[in-house]
Amino acid sequence: MLRFADEQAATQLYTNALTTAATTADYSMAFSLMQYAFPIYAQPVQEVSPVIKSFTLDTLGALLSQPLNSPDQHQEFCRDAPILTKPLITYFSPAQQGIIQASLDTCKAEAPEEEQHDDFGACNTADSCLKLADTVPTAERRARLKMEAAVRAREEKDSVRSLAILDTLTEDEREWIPEWVNDYENFGREAMEQLYKLHDTQAIQRLIDRFPDSLRAQMILNLADVREVRDDKPYATLLLTEARRVLEKFPTDSPFTYLELMNLHSELLPNEAPQTFAFVTTALDKITYIDFNKEDKKNKKAGKDRPLFGYPKPGRLLEPVMINPILIDQDEPYITAAINLLSDPETRIAFRLTFLRYSLKRYDQARKEREQLRAPEKARAHK
Numbered sequence: 001m002l003r004f005a006d007e008q009a010a011t012q013l014y015t016n017a018l019t020t021a022a023t024t025a026d027y028s029m030a031f032s033l034m035q036y037a038f039p040i041y042a043q044p045v046q047e048v049s050p051v052i053k054s055f056t057l058d059t060l061g062a063l064l065s066q067p068l069n070s071p072d073q074h075q076e077f078c079r080d081a082p083i084l085t086k087p088l089i090t091y092f093s094p095a096q097q098g099i100i101q102a103s104l105d106t107c108k109a110e111a112p113e114e115e116q117h118d119d120f121g122a123c124n125t126a127d128s129c130l131k132l133a134d135t136v137p138t139a140e141r142r143a144r145l146k147m148e149a150a151v152r153a154r155e156e157k158d159s160v161r162s163l164a165i166l167d168t169l170t171e172d173e174r175e176w177i178p179e180w181v182n183d184y185e186n187f188g189r190e191a192m193e194q195l196y197k198l199h200d201t202q203a204i205q206r207l208i209d210r211f212p213d214s215l216r217a218q219m220i221l222n223l224a225d226v227r228e229v230r231d232d233k234p235y236a237t238l239l240l241t242e243a244r245r246v247l248e249k250f251p252t253d254s255p256f257t258y259l260e261l262m263n264l265h266s267e268l269l270p271n272e273a274p275q276t277f278a279f280v281t282t283a284l285d286k287i288t289y290i291d292f293n294k295e296d297k298k299n300k301k302a303g304k305d306r307p308l309f310g311y312p313k314p315g316r317l318l319e320p321v322m323i324n325p326i327l328i329d330q331d332e333p334y335i336t337a338a339i340n341l342l343s344d345p346e347t348r349i350a351f352r353l354t355f356l357r358y359s360l361k362r363y364d365q366a367r368k369e370r371e372q373l374r375a376p377e378k379a380r381a382h383k
Contacts, residue, residue: 011052013322014033014036014052015052015055017029017033017312018030018033018034018055018056018059018060019059021033021063022059022060022062022063025063025073025076025077027063027076027077027080027081027083027084028080028083028178028179030060030063030084031083031084031179032179032182034056034060034084034087034088035182035186036048036052036056037052037053037055037056038053038056038087038088038091039186057088057091057092060084060088061092061093061096064081064084064085064088064092064096064100064103065092065096065099065100065103068103074106074107077103077107078106078107081103081104082104082107083144083177083179085100085104089101122145122148123145123148123149123152124152125152125156126149126150126152126153126156126158126161126165127149128152129145129146129148129149129152130145130146130149130165132145133145133146133149139170139172139173139176140173140176142173143169143173143174143176143177143180144176144177146165146166146168146169146173147166147177147180147183149165150162150163150165150166150183150187151183153165154187154190159187159188159190159191159194160191160207162187162191163184163187163188163191163207166180166183166184166187167210181215184212184215185215185218185219185222188207188211188215188219188222189219189222189223189226191207192204192207192208192219192222192223193223193226195207196223196226196228196229197228201235204223208220208242213246213250214250214252214253215252216246216250217243217246217247217250217252217257217261218252218254218256218257218260220239220242220243220246221239221240221243221257221260221261221264223239224236224239224240224243224264224268225260225264230264230267230268233268236264236268237268237269240261240264240265240268240269243261244261244276244279247261247283251283251286253287253288253289253310253311254311255284255287255311255313255314256311256314256322258280258283258284259280259314259321259322259323260322261276261280262276262277262280262323262324262327263322263323263324266324266326266327266330267324267326270326270329270330273326273327273330274330274331274334274335274338277327277330277334277335277338278334278337278338278341281338281339281341281342281351282338282341284314284342284347285341285342285343285344287311287313289310289311289312289313290310290311313344313346313347314347314350315346315347315349315350315351315354316346316350321347321350321351321354323351323354323355323358325358325362327355328355328358328359328362335355339351339352
């Protein structure tokens with residue numbers, strides 16, 4: 001959504017986020033972000049530029065080939081990096097491939113015998129992956145094989161089955177693959193798009209009703225954000241109403257779900273945008289963001305060394321917030337008051353700076369248009 005509204009802001013947000021993930025060696029977050037440039041589980045709505053792809057490969061290549069100078073770094077690499085490495089390694093230079101493969105080989109050499117298994121590519125159909133998953137002894141391997149089965153089901157043109165497979169993940173299995181959330185959203189969007197093209201809104205509703213409570217609103221908004229659905233304003237409006245109702249009943253920890261609700265309301269129902277903005281800022285204020293260092297230490301102390309997943313706070317490090325510029329034209333005092341109610345100073349300032357940025361861009365555009373209109377007059381005056 002932000003990319004279509006402001007590609008420059010979307011690019012800046014992506015590059016900042018990927019740089020942060022690489023700097024902190026957050027392999028799981030890097031894998032999720034990488035989908036923007038190199039989507040694995042869903043067809044891209046629009047290809048990103050070669051510059052973005054090159055930046056992604058440079059950043060992740062440096063992350064994956066950096067020296068592992070401590071036991072903790074080595075453990076984190078062996079636990080989380082393989083899933084990021086496998087889809088990308090062929091894009092890297094031969095020298096980088098050699099360095100990365102050498103690090104991966106040390107993981108296999110030092111792992112306990114029961115963990116020396118790489119199931120990626122071990123099955124080529126959804127059925128064979130599920131059959132293999134039933135035979136493995138660990139929750140981690142079962143989780144990854146079920147994920148593989150979901151991917152294969154999608155390749156078999158059955159995204160609805162992909163969702164059904166991910167629905168079978170246990171809580172223990174989900175903890176090993178926190179990226180299942182992103183994959184679930186991608187598969188769900190594809191399934192609903194397929195059904196929408198068939199004009200089968202009843203089947204879409206049945207699908208929505210079975211989505212996990214924590215993801216249901218985001219899944220509805222993913223469908224509403226499809227271009228063809230946005231053009232079907234009565235249906236898109238119905239989806240927005242349902243998404244708002246779901247969020248009121250099942251609040252989510254994802255700030256991006258609330259921001260997407262706000263942006264789609266601004267576009268499709270501009271008269272309701274100020275009230276929705278107030279609802280969103282109030283909801284954002286209630287989210288508790290994960291402290292990765294604290295959670296990591298707690299997990300290690302409990303002998304539960306698994307990947308962590310959490311959503312970044314909007315406006316972190318005063319980055320632009322995903323706001324539809326249309327909001328600038330709405331009830332400014334009401335929106336200003338809603339921003340003032342945000343308790344987090346960083347988020348509050350980021351919202352203000354984002355609105356200021358859009359206002360300055362609009363002023364600059366108006367100035368250029370005035371200069372273009374005055375250009376013929378200046379030319380005549382010189383004559």
